[in-house]
Amino acid sequence: MRIVLIGYRCTGKTSVGKRLAERLGIPFFDTDELIQGEAGKTIRELVDQEGWDAFRQRERAIIKKLSSSADAVIAAGGGAVMDAANRKALKEKGFCVWLTANVKTIIDRMRNDRASNLQRPPLSSDGVEQETATILEARRPFYQEMADRTIDTSGKGIEAIVDEILGAPGLRTFDQERSRAT
Secondary structure: OEEEEEOOOOOOHHHHHHHHHHHHOOOEEEHHHHHHHHHOOOHHHHHHHHOHHHHHHHHHHHHHHHOOOOOEEEEOOOOHHHOHHHHHHHHHOOEEEEEEOOHHHHHHHHHHOHHHHHHOOOOOOOOHHHHHHHHHHHHHHHHHHHOOEEEEOOOOOHHHHHHHHHOOOOHHHHHHHHHHHO
């Protein structure tokens, strides 16, 4: 089974993904972490030095590799859904779970995540509240298009979110259909 977690930054993709993979006994991959490991620098450094296009090219290559992997939980970068090739690769063989949170929750999580500002570049010249609201609105149709299941993570703990994913209608059916196709 391949479960793909999509959503904006600080909605819980990495934290939930690690725990979900642990409970399922399958590997966990975070596309942002893989890009940073391959580049030898943070996403912020990569974007500052090489630009967003270079980052997106690396992201596309990582997602293409992961799309041929066996069972895994994959946390896709927040903007990965903006690329049609990424959407196709992630959706083709993955059960996509869109993790959401309200703007206030996302901003609170960003402020409480010490590594966030060091690793994540701004996405616009707007203030963090305006940027978050604007980018969320722009990405919403792509997240909706991909989502097999949507889970609001606001005010929930990791275990509760993992339980909700594991109990998602369609998850077992998706896995059974995929097993028959291979």
